[in-house]
Amino acid sequence: FCKLKEFKRIAMCACKTDHSFxxxxYLAAAVINSR
Structure with missing residues (x-):
């Protein structure tokens, strides 16, 4: 879960709704798992 903090800055700027967040x-989790 700590690795999601890397994506948090992008999420706060890009995602305005709960659905897109x-x-x-899910996208961030897929990226983390693929590393």
């Missing part, structure tokens, strides 16, 4: 969380 949820999609962003």
């Amino acid at each position: 949820k999609a962003f969380i």
